[in-house]
Amino acid sequence: MDRLTGAPARESSPLADKLSVRELEVLRLLAEGHTIKSIAVQLGRTEASINERLRDARRKTGMGSSRELARQLGAQKIWDRNPDLAMTSPSAEGSVQLAGRGLPGPKGKIAMLIAMPLIAAGSLLMAADAPYNAAHRTAAPPAAAAARTSPLVGNWALDTARVPAEERPHSVTISFSVAPDQRWTTQVRIVNPDGAALHAESTAALDAAPVPIAGNMGFIDSASLRQPAPGTLVMTLGKDGAPVSTRVYTVSRDSRSMTETIIWAGSTMPKLETNTFHRIG
Numbered sequence: 198m199d200r201l202t203g204a205p206a207r208e209s210s211p212l213a214d215k216l217s218v219r220e221l222e223v224l225r226l227l228a229e230g231h232t233i234k235s236i237a238v239q240l241g242r243t244e245a246s247i248n249e250r251l252r253d254a255r256r257k258t259g260m261g262s263s264r265e266l267a268r269q270l271g272a273q274k275i276w277d278r279n280p281d282l283a284m285t286s287p288s289a290e291g292s293v294q295l296a297g298r299g300l301p302g303p304k305g306k307i308a309m310l311i312a313m314p315l316i317a318a319g320s321l322l323m324a325a326d327a328p329y330n331a332a333h334r335t336a337a338p339p340a341a342a343a344a345r346t347s348p349l350v351g352n353w354a355l356d357t358a359r360v361p362a363e364e365r366p367h368s369v370t371i372s373f374s375v376a377p378d379q380r381w382t383t384q385v386r387i388v389n390p391d392g393a394a395l396h397a398e399s400t401a402a403l404d405a406a407p408v409p410i411a412g413n414m415g416f417i418d419s420a421s422l423r424q425p426a427p428g429t430l431v432m433t434l435g436k437d438g439a440p441v442s443t444r445v446y447t448v449s450r451d452s453r454s455m456t457e458t459i460i461w462a463g464s465t466m467p468k469l470e471t472n473t474f475h476r477i478g
Contacts, residue, residue: 220254228267229416347427348452349373353474
């Protein structure tokens with residue numbers, strides 16, 4: 198046991214032994230796809246304080262990249278060996294609220310810059326408040342006609358120029374396709390600046406029922422879909438039966454660009470974050 202905090206002793210790791218619990222806490226969220234902004238929201242801190250913790254962690258370990266440090270810690274299974282890191286813990290700076298985890302991102306979870314149409318924002322907030330357990334939810338009927346004609350179908354690439362340089366991935370692509378049975382397949386591929394690639398794939402009906410996610414994005418394991426309109430798709434991502442984030446995808450009138458709006462689960466005062474994607478096929 199830690200003599201100061203009473204927390205379970207941390208299992209030895211060459212990198213983790215150099216870092217404080219607070220620094221590991223921030224790095225875990227970074228590894229799970231959060232941005233500096235969303236980490237600050239989840240922990241009730243300023244973005245400057247989060248950046249300071251990451252700078253201290255890089256200095257202690259000699260790493261040049263916070264995301265690479267987080268990736269290496271994940272490869273050493275630090276989070277799995279230390280379940281206390283995934284829980285809310287007291288802080289000398291005040292109360293810490295540790296809540297949502299998201300897609301990367303990288304996020305690298307990706308910083309968001311343009312405003313969401315009001316209808317999509319409304320759908321997003323309602324989805325975030327809805328119970329995640331499908332057994333206690335009234336399922337919406339499949340929107341077969343909307344799926345067949347949806348301008349969302351196709352391949353989309355993130356406009357990385359809109360992402361802050363310190364959070365910018367090399368590339369992010371999303372693909373939506375619809376089968377004859379009106380089940381949607383979503384494929385996501387993220388390439389980090391260091392060349393490491395993350396991918397995820399799921400196939401779901403538009404009934405808000407969670408389905409498994411295949412791939413190597415360990416911070417999410419389920420997805421559910423709803424479609425309030427042909428050009429709008431609401432996706433809720435989860436991990437271990439709890440919501441991580443809700444994302445609304447909305448296509449522009451000319452069907453050439455798509456806005457992704459994200460709200461992280463667990464935030465008492467959620468802020469909408471947006472990405473811009475362009476059609477590539």
